[in-house]
Amino acid sequence: MDVGSILAELDRNPSLAAYSTAARKVRAAEGLNPFRAALLANHTFDIGTVLTVECARRGLALELYQAAYDQYRQELLSERGMDSFRPDALLISLALENTFPGVSGATCAETEKLPDAGRWAASMGSLISAYRERSAAPVFLLNFIPPPYDMDPLAGAGLFGWTMQLNAALSAMARELPSVFVIDAARLACSTNLPQWRDERMWLLARAAINPKKFPILAAGIARSFAALVRPAAKCLVVDLDNTLWGGILGDAGPEGILCAGTDYPANAYAEFQRAVLALRNRGILIAVASKNDRENVDEAFRSREMPLRPEHISEWEVHWGPKPESLQRIASRLNIGLDSLVFLDDNPAEVDLVRMTLPQVRAYRMPARPEEFTAFLASLEDFDQLRLTGEDLRRAEMYETRRKVAEMAAGATDLESFYRSLRTVVAPEPAGPANFERIVQLIHKTNQFNLTTRRHDAAELKTRIVRGSELWAFRASDVHGDHGIIAVALIDFEGAACVVDTLLMSCRVIGRTIETAILSFLEDRARARGATRMRGEYRRSPRNTMVQDYFERHGFSRVEGTGAFWEKNLAACAVRCPEWISMEPLRETAGAERK
């Protein structure tokens, strides 16, 4: 039985017993990616079966190590069972009353002195840092669920308020540590009948802080975070216009008749949805429009009507009467992203079905029935999930805008070389260090097209390699249009007289301007500086990386005989020069010192 039908059966009657049945079935199912999680808790917390199911729903085959009751400090501080389990992630769940003995819902927050939230979070941070010395596995902390009752509900913020302070301190601590993430259990609990999150009998009898009936909601939240570690986030939201971005049919109602602004219902519901779309754009999701309309009408609507979303926020337009699957394909190809990076929203079930049928990679959804449900629906989509936003994410939409201008310039330039020159590209190499490590790992995990080997090394592996003498480099690029941030990563190993390119990848937004040649010239310099006389590379074919199949050949490598994928060159005989239209910034002294 495949996972889809197991889940469909479960969702018809999602009882706890049905979850157990489903968990047994999905454990035998195929096609899921193994995921090892270690659970540390200081309360009775038997979430394994439900979590197995919710992980399977997101493509993960969960294997769980459950540490003994209340052993989280010991497990974090010293090598124990958890270390030999080699988890992909740690999950820590602490119950408020078991973490702070003497504090409970019966505590009067107004008259009793409660522990300092910041100090407690700091001590938790040092426990996690102790574990970090041994492992780079991401750590997920479930934050505190407020107790089901509160002695000061009116006069002050009470214990509820103090719990929220603790959670804020926990989040602040997590942001400071590499790969530590908070899962907002408090929000899940508060939005789904908080008092029911505790079964008072189970708590008093067996220190079970969370009612198993709420495990499905909590497990979904946990699995969502786990999945965000491995599942690439969607990069572009494609929206329909009529009855999606605004109310009414533009062709019938005219620009003045559509509902998209103001304080009246339902126009205000559409405006709220537009603000939510804009919020996605502000954190790096590109926005595109696919609508069956006359383009002049649409332009007029955006020109004459005040609405939150402006034409400059929209990266690609497909406004015509042609089929939407073709529109989506063109959007993906112009943005240079895969179809699986698109989320498509439409109110018309026929359009959604057509896209699902013809382009199954696209994540297509039908809008809810009423506009007041739109924003909550958009917020519930897991496709845009990202555990942490980098500076690049926050500037992405702007950078794509820049790239489009570059493409326009290229079209205008009479010859390629003068176009390259006009860009005035600057490439700056920098060694891996604390400031760029997160971005490096992110690029390694999501770059598909310009990626010679598609090796998805994790942070721990990268650190090990550096310690063993490999060099890990990040490359920044900027040009007349602005700063692109870190756009390429290379990992090179040294084996005797050979320098081996383990990983070389580049973000698709700067391809086609010879930066890849500049980077290779830099790597060859590094190889020579380390005494290597030969450079070796490998092209590992993936479904998406054919654009780099001739990379080594173009740069003077010859195929190693008897192998399909290995390439080699003599560094003395055939060196690559940095193209003269690219200036390569020299390494800064301080940058070298940062290197570990």
Next chain:
Amino acid sequence: MTDELREILMSVLEVDSISDTDSSETIPTWDSFRHLSLVMAIEEHYGITFEADEIASLVTVRAIAEAVGKTGAAGGSP
């Protein structure tokens, strides 16, 4: 024990068979953590609520079958 109850016990305890004489002593997965999940699953299925001081004693198949039967739900011994 009814078939219905047998199904729940087998799923939650992750075993392929179970008999009236089984208990937390004979089934290794039936630990104190799993006991709570089991009790909650049975309560949910039959729409019943056990007394708090009764829960700790429901560690044999027979005791569970009797307790369910006593509530009038369809899970008691034949």
